[in-house]
Amino acid sequence: MKLFNYYRSGTSHRIRIALHLKDVKYEYVPVNLLTREHKSEEYLAINPQGLAPSLSVDGHILTQSPAILEWIEETWLNPPLLPVAPLDRARVRAMAALIACDIHPLNNLRVLNAIKGEFDADPKAVSRWIAQWITAGFEALEKMLDGTPKRGGFCFGNAPGLAECCLIPQVYSAKRFGVDLTPFPAIIAIDQTCTALPAFIAAHPDNQPDAV
Amino acid sequence: MKLFNYYRSGTSHRIRIALHLKDVKYEYVPVNLLTREHKSEEYLAINPQGLAPSLSVDGHILTQSPAILEWIEETWLNPPLLPVAPLDRARVRAMAALIACDIHPLNNLRVLNAIKGEFDADPKAVSRWIAQWITAGFEALEKMLDGTPKRGGFCFGNAPGLAECCLIPQVYSAKRFGVDLTPFPAIIAIDQTCTALPAFIAAHPDNQPDAV
Numbered sequence: 001m002k003l004f005n006y007y008r009s010g011t012s013h014r015i016r017i018a019l020h021l022k023d024v025k026y027e028y029v030p031v032n033l034l035t036r037e038h039k040s041e042e043y044l045a046i047n048p049q050g051l052a053p054s055l056s057v058d059g060h061i062l063t064q065s066p067a068i069l070e071w072i073e074e075t076w077l078n079p080p081l082l083p084v085a086p087l088d089r090a091r092v093r094a095m096a097a098l099i100a101c102d103i104h105p106l107n108n109l110r111v112l113n114a115i116k117g118e119f120d121a122d123p124k125a126v127s128r129w130i131a132q133w134i135t136a137g138f139e140a141l142e143k144m145l146d147g148t149p150k151r152g153g154f155c156f157g158n159a160p161g162l163a164e165c166c167l168i169p170q171v172y173s174a175k176r177f178g179v180d181l182t183p184f185p186a187i188i189a190i191d192q193t194c195t196a197l198p199a200f201i202a203a204h205p206d207n208q209p210d211a212v
Numbered sequence: 213m214k215l216f217n218y219y220r221s222g223t224s225h226r227i228r229i230a231l232h233l234k235d236v237k238y239e240y241v242p243v244n245l246l247t248r249e250h251k252s253e254e255y256l257a258i259n260p261q262g263l264a265p266s267l268s269v270d271g272h273i274l275t276q277s278p279a280i281l282e283w284i285e286e287t288w289l290n291p292p293l294l295p296v297a298p299l300d301r302a303r304v305r306a307m308a309a310l311i312a313c314d315i316h317p318l319n320n321l322r323v324l325n326a327i328k329g330e331f332d333a334d335p336k337a338v339s340r341w342i343a344q345w346i347t348a349g350f351e352a353l354e355k356m357l358d359g360t361p362k363r364g365g366f367c368f369g370n371a372p373g374l375a376e377c378c379l380i381p382q383v384y385s386a387k388r389f390g391v392d393l394t395p396f397p398a399i400i401a402i403d404q405t406c407t408a409l410p411a412f413i414a415a416h417p418d419n420q421p422d423a424v
Contacts (some may be wrong), residue, residue: 048352048355048356049310049314049352049355049356051314057299060299062299062302062303062306063306063310063356064305064306064309064310064313065309066278066305066309066312066313067302067303067305067306067308067309068302068306070301070302070305071298071299071301071302071305074298074301075298086283086286086287087269087272087274087283089282089283089286090274090279090280090282090283091274091279093276093278093279093282093283094274094275094276094279094280096279097276097277097278097279097312098261098275098276100278100309100312100313101276101278101312101313101316101317102261102263102317104313105313105314105317105318106317106318106323111318114341114344115327115331118331118337118340118341119327119330119331119333119337121331125330125331128330129326129330132326140260140261143260143261144260144261144275
């Protein structure tokens with residue numbers, strides 16, 4: 001199994017966390033987004049959309065991190081990334097989707113390039129743009145976290161799962177962009193719990209072969 | 213079961229399709245996004261994020277359409293919205309995620325308001341913004357559709373599923389915004405097949421009680 005990914009891509013980071021949580025071995029294939037390797041003929045033959053990550057499995061190419069995460073969950077049952085009861089699963093998936101749909105898509109490289117190119121956004125405007133979506137999303141997530149049963153410093157239940165696969169990369173990105181996280185104590189606490197765990201350390205951007 | 217939604221919201225439309233495909237009865241509760249009912253105290257008490265749709269089930273509130281779709285799939289087994297084999301499920305989920313993460317979030321009301329407010333985007337710039345993400349996403353989807361087994365004019369297999377729940381609302385939105393769809397013959401064909409089916413007719417924005 002080969003993971004085509006980039007150390008600092010949030011969606012790549014999600015998949016690495018899930019694979020390390022399940023203790024699944026994979027080959028790391030770096031795709032440099034800054035030198036536009038994801039738009040090279042070679043990579044487009046693997047993933048015609050030209051986005052990272054892609055997971056190559058027995059000649060099949062899986063794309064789109066939410067779909068890959070569900071595939072990992074269905075393929076390796078332990079430890080589970082989702083609770084058992086359907087309503088609980090929906091709550092965890094909602095937290096993951098909030099990040100995957102309402103925060104991350106607005107702040108990825110192609111969108112930042114678009115607001116610079118189309119609207120001449122200067123660095124300050126880009127920072128405001130990034131911060132507004134992270135802040136709005138994290139405000140909502142704090143309220144959702146208020147209502148979940150937590151027994152170990154995680155988003156739900158007593159172990160990290162699908163929500164943390166999405167949240168921890170988003171917190172990493174928020175810190176990188178200098179977003180003020182002090183209004184989000186529950187998120188900060190979960191991030192601190194997770195970043196001390198071996199799977200999250202192994203998946204961290206700084207610890208990847210292409211980190212610079 | 214109550215669906216808090218808005219006739220023309222793409223994420224609301226997804227849930228209506230899934231419920232009608234499964235023949236699940238629900239109460240329709242309109243939330244007018246144009247008059248900002250979704251930011252009213254009453255609605256924020258239901259969904260603190262102030263986004264549509266929300267699904268109220270036995271006192272529980274489900275949010276985030278991808279999570280609600282998976283919950284519907286897990287709760288009513290027939291007809292299935294996903295194939296059986298994990299790699300096939302991943303392909304269908306990837307098509308749904310491409311729309312839910314790479315197209316829709318960039319074109320919803322709050323983001324269009326942000327580019328108008330922050331960057332003084334005029335109507336032409338807003339139209340270009342909308343069209344660029346739909347076009348890029350549909351180009352990728354056409355390539356993904358190229359490789360799927362199709363036996364009845366659908367995204368995968370011989371019945372509509374999770375991919376169509378996301379695709380048909382996105383095509384509706386593309387038409388509404390005047391995006392040229394002629395480069396996407398596979399998508400047009402699937403849209404034509406689906407829009408003739410009872411579940412898709414029942415879920416169509418024009419056929420909702422709050423349609424104007």
